[in-house]
Amino acid sequence: MANVTIFGAGYVGVPTGAHFARTHTVTVYDPDARKVQSINDVIEKKSDSLHIHEKGLIELLQENHENIHATSDILEALEDPEIIFIAVGTPPNEKGRANLKYVCAAAEQIAKNIKNDCVVLNKSTVPPGTAYLVKEIIENNRVNDVKISVGSCPEFLAEGTAIEDLRTPDRIVYGCDDQDALDRVTDFFLYLHGKATLCPMSTVSSEVTKYAANALLATKISFMNSLAMLCDSIGANVREVQDGVGKDTRIGRKFLNASMGYGGSCFPKDTMAIAEYGQLFKSPLEIIESTIKVNDKTTNYFTEKIIETFGSDLSGKNFIVWGIGFKARTDDLRESKPVQVAKELMDRGAHVHIYDTVAGALTNFVNENNCYEGKFTLHHEQYEMVSEAIDGLVIGNEHEKFRNLNIKILKIMRGKHIYDGKNILNNRLIKDLIASGFTYKSIGKDSVASEIEKNKLISFLKNEYMD
Ligand SMILES: NC(=O)c1ccc[n+]([C@@H]2O[C@H](COP(=O)([O-])OP(=O)(O)OC[C@H]3O[C@@H](n4cnc5c(N)ncnc54)[C@H](O)[C@@H]3O)[C@@H](O)[C@H]2O)c1
Structure with a gap:
């Protein structure tokens, strides 16, 4: 002892x-x-x-x-x-x-x-x-x-x-x-x-090991996120690709989930810190620099999907955000992607209704976002904010409570739009949503909700790949 x-x-x-x-x-x-x-x-x-x-x-x-x-x-x-x-x-x-x-x-x-x-x-x-x-x-x-x-x-x-x-x-x-x-x-x-x-x-090796591990995990996420954007363009489903790639034991399935980007107190900070360190030592870490760029791009890609639906002015629109912690089961909002999305919506004039399973996450949101007072409402029950006045639902983190959403209750929303920032809804549920008049947007699996444009792919190949 x-x-x-x-x-x-x-x-x-x-x-x-x-x-x-x-x-x-x-x-x-x-x-x-x-x-x-x-x-x-x-x-x-x-x-x-x-x-x-x-x-x-x-x-x-x-x-x-x-x-x-x-x-x-x-x-x-x-x-x-x-x-x-x-x-x-x-x-x-x-x-x-x-x-x-x-x-x-x-x-x-x-x-x-x-x-x-x-x-x-x-x-x-x-x-x-x-x-x-x-x-x-x-x-x-x-x-x-x-x-x-x-x-x-x-x-x-x-x-x-x-x-x-x-x-x-x-x-x-x-x-x-x-x-x-x-x-x-x-x-x-x-x-x-x-x-x-x-x-x-040795001392210095252990210090490098920490940054190396976090940067490599972040790189796996950004790698899959960049493929997710391609999947949306061509009608592939990134979740299937994740499984196909991740079941190769040399690669492993963990940290391959495409999403609106990694957040939290570690990955954004640590990737930035080691990239900057590499620059200062004239030994640039280009792969990590790209990881950071892709991460920012992916979040924009996701918010753009909301803006595409409504236009850039969101005055008078009301959104639900389920999950405000940077991941499920935490009150930590540092570099949280759902917070970033909620702010973007409020900056554009929308009102945001926020629910999280961790009460402390809601308290931290109020404490850290005084300047947005009046533009958001916090909720302690998952469905209590659902009403005719709602224009869209954003899934902010991967808590299992958000996986099995209740279509019967959500049907009352005037805007039937689901934005799945963590790709957590399964194909059957997405198809049920579509059948009930909803649209579904994600990062790399929009194809589940829409027909693949096979002719577009064929003519692309004919134009670009055949003499
Ligand atoms: N949060 C994570 O998931 C995580 C995981 C791995 C590594 N880390 C790293 O661990 C470190 C701590 O992270 P955290 O998330 O626990 O931070 P935190 O902000 O939650 O806690 C830091 C604490 O240090 C205290 N403090 C400040 N000055 C002090 C001093 N002179 N003496 C004693 N306490 C002092 C602060 O009051 C605060 O309570 C960071 O470098 C972080 O990158 C964090």
């Missing part, structure tokens, strides 16, 4: 702390006293709500209550940790580069207050080399004569499945150039996971 301190009580810090507390003693430090209070209240079973939404997190905190607590007192946080994880935010700055000010501030706090030897591992997603910078900051500000090794331990959890991801990871990547410290981290993880999952390496 080791004493561990985690800097940052966010989407990474709290689930990670709750997971480590299965076998270690954990202190979560955050200067935000409100978040600290919220965690401690849950641990002590005084409350059942946290400042972030993550499935199973409250239960895990309460299960491991003897081994975990949160504090905003830096001295208490640095009482005697053997390993410190930095899990603070690294939001993009205006150039698309990761902002390191929170990581550097944490390093300085550690340097000024630590009283014992320890290993500091950076969990935040950062440009390669940042651990060396953290080491330098600690050495320059260190007050006590202690040995501090610094390395990196990037996080791969995904919001919505964080607890399961932490419990059964494919691999745990960590790097440190000090072999003794690396061995201590290996021992730490062996209490939680089998040896086969561990991936020790």
Whole structure:
């Protein structure tokens, strides 16, 4: 059992702390006293709500209550940790580069207050080399004569499945150039996971690994999204293509779902950050740059489908958006594509009725979009906003509640238009929708709703491919 301190009580810090507390003693430090209070209240079973939404997190905190607590007192946080994880935010700055000010501030706090030897591992997603910078900051500000090794331990959890991801990871990547410290981290993880999952390496390699993994996953999505646009043009169904390609085990089926684009707090930020890093080092990462361009293009492609139906002025139109979180089961709206689409509709004069299965997502929408007040209405029931005044329904994320929509209720809408931003409706349901007078638009499977224009394809081939 080791004493561990985690800097940052966010989407990474709290689930990670709750997971480590299965076998270690954990202190979560955050200067935000409100978040600290919220965690401690849950641990002590005084409350059942946290400042972030993550499935199973409250239960895990309460299960491991003897081994975990949160504090905003830096001295208490640095009482005697053997390993410190930095899990603070690294939001993009205006150039698309990761902002390191929170990581550097944490390093300085550690340097000024630590009283014992320890290993500091950076969990935040950062440009390669940042651990060396953290080491330098600690050495320059260190007050006590202690040995501090610094390395990196990037996080791969995904919001919505964080607890399961932490419990059964494919691999745990960590790097440190000090072999003794690396061995201590290996021992730490062996209490939680089998040896086969561990991936020790050099500091800088572990930092590159995090960006490489996120950029490759984002690239799979953009790759399929660019094919989805072609599928719509020629009458193919991208879902079928996804299966045909993804069942090749060399490729794999995951992250091949075409959609209105990837969002969230990681992929957009991390692809931008590593592309910018490559540019700065005169080693451009062209494939990742294209991934980013395709992602932006795909969202525009989807909103254009709505605009094509109604024209660019949407005054007097009313839309429903089901699912506002960047994906199902999260309250996190950072870089959320459904938020982007909702804003575009409101900017063009429409009123938007928003529903999400996570109440916190609706609260965050209000807090982050004050300037749109009066242009949207929030709903806590999926169908309560359906009325004659509605012109179209946008499916914003992949929650299963949106897969099996109730045509009988929706039929009352004056505009019978369904925009499936996540391609989640199945072919039979789409055909039922069409039979009930609806139109259906997606990203790459519009062909399910319309006849393939075979003659157009034949004449194209005759014109372009025959002498
Ligand atoms: N969210 C994800 O799904 C995810 C997944 C993998 C990696 N990451 C990376 O992990 C890092 C953290 O992401 P997040 O989503 O948890 O961020 P977040 O914004 O949810 O949380 C960051 C927390 O750090 C706190 N903080 C700021 N300065 C601090 C300091 N000096 N000391 C202690 N705490 C401080 C903030 O108050 C906040 O609570 C980022 O670099 C992110 O890219 C995130």
